[in-house]
C-alpha cells in the first residue's frame with residue numbers, strides 16, 4: 001500500500017470512520033490537536049504550522065467556496081500526517097494546490113495533494129460511484145456532489161490509474177496559455193499540446209478565453225473535431241469529440257476535459 005493511502009487509512013481508523021462524510025472534516029482535524037482559524041492572508045490560500053503533536057491551520061477567509069476549503073483543509077492535514085517531522089510550516093496557494101500534474105512539481109506538495117484527493121474521495125468509493133455510468137459532464141458533477149469536492153478535484157481523481165472508467169484527456173490552461181495535460185492510461189491519441197502556447201483555434205478552451213466565460217447547462221458539452229486537439233495520422237478521417245470546459249475566472253484558469261464521441 002502506498003505511503004499516502006496508509007496515512008489516509010490511519011486517520012480514518014483513528015476516527016472510527018470508513019467514509020469522509022461520516023464526520024465533519026473540521027472535527028476530524030481537531031481530533032488531531034489541530035486548531036483551524038480563518039483569517040485574511042496575503043499570497044496564500046492556506047497554511048499550517050506544526051509541532052510533533054499539534055498544529056494550527058489558517059485558511060484564507062476570502063475563500064467562500066466550501067469544496068475548495070475542504071480540499072485545502074485536507075491538504076494541510078496531509079502535511080500534518082506526512083511531513084510534520086521534516087518541515088514545521090507549509091504555505092499553500094493555487095500553484096501548490098492545483099498543479100501537481102506539472103513535471104518537476106515539488107514531491108512533498110504532490111503528496112499532500114494525493115493525500116487530500118484520497119482522503120476526500122477514497123478510491124474504492126470513487127470507483128463504485130463511476131461504475132456503470134456513461135462518461136459525460138454529469139458524471140463529473142455527480143462525483144463532485146457526492147464527495148463535496150470541486151469538479152476540478154473530481155476530474156483530477158478520475159484521471160488517476162484505476163479510478164475512473166473511461167478514456168479522458170485533460171488540458172489545463174492559464175492566462176490563455178497551455179500549462180499541463182494529463183490523460184487516463186487508456187487514452188490513445190497524440191495531442192497538440194505545447195506548453196506556453198494558446199490553446200489551438202477550434203478548441204472550446206480557445207473560445208472560452210476569447211469570450212471570458214464558459215458554456216453551461218445544456219451547452220456544457222461542445223462538439224469539436226478530433227484534429228482540434230489531436231494529431232491525425234496520414235489520411236485519417238477526422239471525427240467528432242467532445243470538450244467540456246471548467247473555467248475559473250478568478251484565476252483565469254481552465255480545465256478542458258476531452259473525450260471521444
Ligand SMILES: [Zn+2]
Pocket residue numbers: 075079090091092096109112
Ligand atoms: Zn502544501
